[in-house]
Amino acid sequence: MAQMNMIQALNSAMDVMMARDPSVVVMGEDVGYFGGVFRVTDGLQRKYGEHRVLDSPISEGGIVATAIGMAVNGLKPVAEIQFADYIYPAVDQIASELARIRYRSAGDFSSAVVVRAPCGGGIRGGQTHSQSPEAIFTHICGIKVVMPSNPYDAKGLLISAIEDEDPVIFFEPKRIYNGPFDGDPNKPAVPWSTHAKGNVPEGHYKVPIGKCDIVRPGEQVTIVTYGTMVYVCEAAAKKLNIDAEIIDVRTMSPLDIDPICSSVKKTGRCVVAHEATRFSGFGAELSASIQEECFWYLEAPIQRVAGWDTPYPHAFEWEYFPGQARVALALRAAMGQE
Amino acid sequence: MPRLHVPQPPTRPGDKPDFSYVELSPAGAIHKPDVNARVKDMEECATGLIRVLDDKHEAVGQWNPRLEAEDLQVGLRHMVHTRVFDDRMQKTQRQGKISFYMRSYGEEAVSVAQTMALQPGDMLFPSYRQQGAYLVRGRPIVDLMCQLLSNTRDMCKGRQLPVMYHWNAGRIFSISGNLTTQFPQAVGWAMAAAIRNEDHIAATWIGEGASAEADFHHGIIFAAVHQAPVIMNIVNNQWAISTFQGTAGGEQRSFAARGPGYGIAGIRVDGNDFLAVHAVTQWAAQRARTGGGPTLIELVTYRASAHSTSDDPSRYRPKDDYEHWPLGDPIDRLKNHLIARGEWSEKQHKDLQAELDAQVAAAWKEAVSFGALNEGPRLDRLLMFEDVYKDFPENLRRQREQLDAEIKLNAELGLKGAE
Numbered sequence: 001m002a003q004m005n006m007i008q009a010l011n012s013a014m015d016v017m018m019a020r021d022p023s024v025v026v027m028g029e030d031v032g033y034f035g036g037v038f039r040v041t042d043g044l045q046r047k048y049g050e051h052r053v054l055d056s057p058i059s060e061g062g063i064v065a066t067a068i069g070m071a072v073n074g075l076k077p078v079a080e081i082q083f084a085d086y087i088y089p090a091v092d093q094i095a096s097e098l099a100r101i102r103y104r105s106a107g108d109f110s111s112a113v114v115v116r117a118p119c120g121g122g123i124r125g126g127q128t129h130s131q132s133p134e135a136i137f138t139h140i141c142g143i144k145v146v147m148p149s150n151p152y153d154a155k156g157l158l159i160s161a162i163e164d165e166d167p168v169i170f171f172e173p174k175r176i177y178n179g180p181f182d183g184d185p186n187k188p189a190v191p192w193s194t195h196a197k198g199n200v201p202e203g204h205y206k207v208p209i210g211k212c213d214i215v216r217p218g219e220q221v222t223i224v225t226y227g228t229m230v231y232v233c234e235a236a237a238k239k240l241n242i243d244a245e246i247i248d249v250r251t252m253s254p255l256d257i258d259p260i261c262s263s264v265k266k267t268g269r270c271v272v273a274h275e276a277t278r279f280s281g282f283g284a285e286l287s288a289s290i291q292e293e294c295f296w297y298l299e300a301p302i303q304r305v306a307g308w309d310t311p312y313p314h315a316f317e318w319e320y321f322p323g324q325a326r327v328a329l330a331l332r333a334a335m336g337q338e
Numbered sequence: 339m340p341r342l343h344v345p346q347p348p349t350r351p352g353d354k355p356d357f358s359y360v361e362l363s364p365a366g367a368i369h370k371p372d373v374n375a376r377v378k379d380m381e382e383c384a385t386g387l388i389r390v391l392d393d394k395h396e397a398v399g400q401w402n403p404r405l406e407a408e409d410l411q412v413g414l415r416h417m418v419h420t421r422v423f424d425d426r427m428q429k430t431q432r433q434g435k436i437s438f439y440m441r442s443y444g445e446e447a448v449s450v451a452q453t454m455a456l457q458p459g460d461m462l463f464p465s466y467r468q469q470g471a472y473l474v475r476g477r478p479i480v481d482l483m484c485q486l487l488s489n490t491r492d493m494c495k496g497r498q499l500p501v502m503y504h505w506n507a508g509r510i511f512s513i514s515g516n517l518t519t520q521f522p523q524a525v526g527w528a529m530a531a532a533i534r535n536e537d538h539i540a541a542t543w544i545g546e547g548a549s550a551e552a553d554f555h556h557g558i559i560f561a562a563v564h565q566a567p568v569i570m571n572i573v574n575n576q577w578a579i580s581t582f583q584g585t586a587g588g589e590q591r592s593f594a595a596r597g598p599g600y601g602i603a604g605i606r607v608d609g610n611d612f613l614a615v616h617a618v619t620q621w622a623a624q625r626a627r628t629g630g631g632p633t634l635i636e637l638v639t640y641r642a643s644a645h646s647t648s649d650d651p652s653r654y655r656p657k658d659d660y661e662h663w664p665l666g667d668p669i670d671r672l673k674n675h676l677i678a679r680g681e682w683s684e685k686q687h688k689d690l691q692a693e694l695d696a697q698v699a700a701a702w703k704e705a706v707s708f709g710a711l712n713e714g715p716r717l718d719r720l721l722m723f724e725d726v727y728k729d730f731p732e733n734l735r736r737q738r739e740q741l742d743a744e745i746k747l748n749a750e751l752g753l754k755g756a757e
Contacts, residue, residue, distance in 0.1 A: 025533065051533045057563055062522050062556030069526025069540070072511065073461070075533065077526075089552065096516045097523070103725045105504040105512040106495040110728070142726050165728040210731075254731040 004200040005192040006177045009151035010040045010116075013158035014078060016204050018048050021076060024162060027054040028063060028080030028116075037082055038118055038177060064090040064115060068098055071111040076162060084119035084171060085131045098167045099142030114161045115169050119147070120228055120275050121307075122175035122185070122321055126314035132227070132276035132307070137169045138253040138285065144209055145252040147171040149230040150180070150197035153250060156207025164209060173227035173275075183232035183323035212256040214263070218245035221269040221334050224260055224286055226250060229273045229305070229322065236327035242335065252282055260286070261293040268299040269334045273327060278306035303330035345584030351652060355662035360638065361592075362664060365392035365611075366399025373625040377598050384594040384604030387638060390613040391671055395678040403617040407681035410672060413454055413612055414682070415690060417446040417669050420470040422694045423479055424643075426702065427486060431647045435710055436486045438500045442467045444642030444660060447612045447668035448543070448573055450474055455619035456541060456569075461531075463511045463524035463542035466501050467573065475508045479698065483705035488717070491708040495725070496717045517548040521570065522557035528568035528626075529560070539567040539626040541619075546593050546636075547578020547586045558634065562600045565631030569622045572634065573609065575641035580654040597634030609637030610668040613675070638665065 004012060018024045026041055026048075032055035035042030045053035056063045060081055067077035081087045087094075094115065102110040121130035137145045144166055148154040154172065161168035175181050179190045192198030215230060220242050223233045226249040237244035245263050249255070264270045270290055272283040283304045290302060305322050313320055348356040363386040371380040390397050397404075405413075424441040431439040442449065449470030453462065462471055472482060484491035486500040493504065504512035511527075514520060524542035531538050544554065549572050561568055572593045576583050587593075597604025603625065607618045615637060622633035642660040644651050660667075676682030709715040723738045724730070748754070 054564075057559050059556050059559060061552055062525075062560050065519065065522030065553060065556055066526030066529060066560050069463075069523035069528070070530040070533075071526075072523065073527045073530035073534070075530045092516065092553075093519060093522075097514060097519050101512060102728070104494065104498050104502065104514075105506070106493060106497065107725045108493070108504050108506045109512050144727075254727075254733060257732075 001199045002202050003193045003198055004151045004155070005179065005198065006148070006151045006154045006172065007038060007040050009155035009200045010158055010172065011042060011044070012200065012202065013155040013162070014041065014044060015047070017159060017162045018044065018052060020204065023074060024076045024078065025052045025054065025070065026078050026080070027056050027067060029056055029058055029082045031055060031080050036080065038174060040116070041080065060086050060090040061093055064093040064098065064113065067113045068093060068101070068111045071113050072109055076112065078114045078116060078162060081115060081117040083129050084117040084133055085128045087117055087133060091136070094137070094143065094169070095140045099140045102166070103142055110165065111167060112165050113167050114158070115167070117169070117171055118174040119171040120173040120175050121312050121317060122181060122228065124314070124317060125312070127311040130312035132171070132274065134171055134252055135276060135280060135282040138282055142167070144168045144254065145171070146209055146250065147173060147227045147252065148250060149173065149176065149227055149248050150195065151192050151200050152197040153207050153213070155200055156205055157209060157250065159204060160206045160209045163206070168209065171227070175228045176231070180231040181228055182235035183321065184235070185318055210251050210254050210256055212250055212259055213248045214245060214259065215248045216244065216246040218243040218267070220244060220267060221271060221331060222247060222260070222263040222267045223271045223273060224249060224290070225273040226252070227275065229275055232322065232324055233273050233327050236324040236331060239324060240328055240331055242331055244331070255289070257289050257293070261290060264290050264294040265297040268297050270294070270298070271303045271305060271327070271330045271334050273305035273322065273330070275307050275322060277309045278304060279309050281306050300334050300336055303334045305330045345582060345589050347582035347584070347655065349656050349659070351654065351656060353656055355656045355659045357662060357664050360664055361387065363387040363389060365389040366401070368399070368401065370400035370621070373621055373628060374630050377601055377603055380603060381598050384598050384606055385592055387606050387608055388614050388618055389608040389611050390617060391611045391675055395671070395674040397613050397675065401614055401617045403613055403620060405613065405616065407676065407679060409454070410612070410676055411682065413450055414669070414672050414676065416450040416454070416470060416473050417612070417672065418690055419473050419694050420446045420450065421669060422691065422698050423473070424469070426698045428647065430702070435706070436500055437711060438647055439486065440466050440501050440646045441643040442469055444667060445573060445575055445609065445639045446470055447615050447672070448571070448609050448637050448639060451612045451615035452541065452571065452619045455616045456623055457538070459509065459538045460623070461509045461511065461524070461527050461538060461540045463520040463527070463540060464513060465517070465520070465543045465545060465548070465573070466513055466515070467545070468543050469501065471510055472503060472505065472508070475505070475510065477505055477508055478701070480701040480705050483702060484708055487705060487708070487710050489705070489709035490715045490717055492717065495721045497722070518544050518551035518553035521553050522560060524570070525557045525561045525566050525568050528566040529564050532564070532567055537627060539569065539623060541569040541571065543571045543573055545578055546572050546574040546583050546588055547581055549593055550586045558596070558600050558602065561632040562602050567626035568632045569619065569626060570632060570634045572636045573639060574636050575639045577641045577645070577651070577655070579645045579649055592636055594634060594636035602631060603633040604636070605633060606636045606638060608665050609639030610665040610671060612668060612672040640665070
């Protein structure tokens with residue numbers, strides 16, 4: 001075991017996989033010589049060479065498209081999109097190609113690319129460096145969509161993604177790269193070394209894709225969330241003295257709905273929370289799926305916590321960010337404490 | 339005054355065909371550079387028109403590939419086969435046996451000569467009008483027909499529109515249906531071949547209209563940056579459905595000239611000249627295989643047929659356009675060359691046609707025995723839920739069960755629906 005932050009854990013996942021499997025290659029903007037703008041690929045090119053860690057042209061569509069071709073030719077590309085906000089030029093290649101090559105060729109071809117993309121706000125990134133576009137990708141069948149919330153899961157899930165035979169879009173909540181964040185920007189930063197999930201094995205291990213994680217058992221309400229919001233929700237429930245069961249979804253697609261529904265049937269109350277905008281957000285899918293299964297167990301309407309339905313504004317970051325107060329309001333509503 | 343230019347084709351329905359806009363070079367006029375030539379030393383190849391067959395049906399100039407008569411006869415056979423197959427499938431669509439078809443009439447030399455000039459291990463990323471590649475690589479046409487019929491032997495298991503074939507064992511990538519997406523994918527495949535120290539190269543095809551897509555730029559910039567061993571083909575057949583090539587940017591400069599613009603070799607070739615197409619492809623393949631990087635080839639040809647069975651070109655271009663196309667017909671030209679060489683005859687040609695006609699008819703009979711879109715045995719509908727992922731996810735298991743319930747309810751409610 002070693003102390004790692006999320007950046008080190010993700011780096012370690014790629015390092016472990018590149019050492020084990022010569023077909024694994026890393027590509028993306030600034031990922032090679034420089035090691036990535038967030039340092040996630042630091043040292044990999046020095047260790048594995050310029051043919052396995054490629055600095056790509058600034059061309060997200062080209063990065064994903066060439067990664068698809070590489071995968072068809074037997075490589076295992078891990079492509080970095082520098083910010084999730086830049087992923088849109090690649091969406092045709094992801095939605096029309098990556099996600100459907102297995103289906104349209106009846107399994108004759110497949111293309112198991114991993115696309116990594118740092119996402120989320122709280123870093124003063126403004127509207128082009130703060131987005132959480134995961135719902136767009138959960139609406140595409142044929143790809144898996146993952147978002148870890150801690151170093152242990154980040155490494156284990158990235159190794160699973162690289163070993164997966166299907167394409168995986170791997171979102172990394174960049175606000176918690178260096179430590180868990182409870183939504184209060186005025187508090188001093190907390191490093192991952194203070195958190196149990198900052199203990200990460202140095203070698204190969206996997207965290208399964210398609211499995212959620214109950215990060216805190218509780219009896220009064222179920223909070224279904226992922227990414228940075230795991231910590232915001234934890235803090236808000238604690239402030240309100242509510243015994244919340246907190247579930248980290250971890251994989252948005254395919255969704256591990258059964259443990260979520262079991263929890264809601266137990267508590268009878270549910271809040272779903274994410275940073276992304278509310279309308280047609282992933283919370284809508286969670287809320288609908290939970291309601292279909294748990295309607296007769298619910299004591300109150302399911303509450304949704306999300307970013308406002310606006311672009312992410314630079315100057316009003318903390319009014320935009322779904323902080324503890326927004327979670328607390330939803331918790332109170334779910335508890336019938338209006 | 340600033341002005342907005344709106345490109346127009348030279349002629350519209352009812353007009354006398356006019357192809358004076360097509361810049362031609364005489365056969366044999368363009369110098370053949372060394373395969374390792376610097377891009378800046380061979381720009382003439384991108385702006386002129388490389389042709390081998392002259393008006394007397396003779397092969398002339400440095401680009402003459404000096405192919406054996408036997409090889410040319412094989413090429414002729416594949417081209418005629420492609421045309422006979424296309425014509426027959428067009429008819430079956432008109433009879434309502436298949437939903438849709440796309441012929442390659444007039445462009446047969448492109449896929450046939452180019453695939454023949456490549457090695458079996460080279461990977462092809464075609465668009466939807468390169469069916470000739472399948473015939474050259476030996477895929478039984480009955481397999482293609484079963485795909486067109488979406489029947490029980492459909493390689494796509496009923497998931498793809500007709501002509502969107504795939505063939506991993508034959509090294510031909512799945513046709514998307516979205517345009518140009520395969521262009522940068524081929525570059526990635528070629529990069530991987532270089533990373534893996536393999537000898538194989540990739541080749542990919544798009545139409546000139548599709549070269550306006552961002553994926554064209556994505557592909558060519560990666561190819562140029564990494565000098566990927568790939569041949570990138572633009573089949574300039576003048577028309578993208580009703581959109582004239584000028585609207586894709588072909589008015590001011592040749593499509594091939596975009597190659598040198600990106601720092602890669604560009605070649606503009608007479609796409610209806612089997613020998614010239616073969617020669618430039620061989621040149622580009624050798625360049626790629628010896629580390630010289632990618633080549634962009636523009637194949638100047640004419641879409642003699644409608645875009646697809648859903649299109650009616652008489653609404654946007656003169657009906658007799660093709661008869662006036664200055665580069666002729668690829669089958670006629672190779673046939674006449676072989677006859678001029680004393681290696682072919684009209685009688686042999688007629689016999690070949692009759693033989694292939696019979697072959698295609700027999701294959702069709704076999705194909706329909708495995709079912710058609712609306713008659714005979716059908717694919718298992720539950721196949722629609724497979725291959726979305728490698729493993730079967732829970733949500734699809736539930737939806738599959740729901741479909742069964744719907745089918746039962748259809749019967750109960752007296753609805754026809756799916757059987």
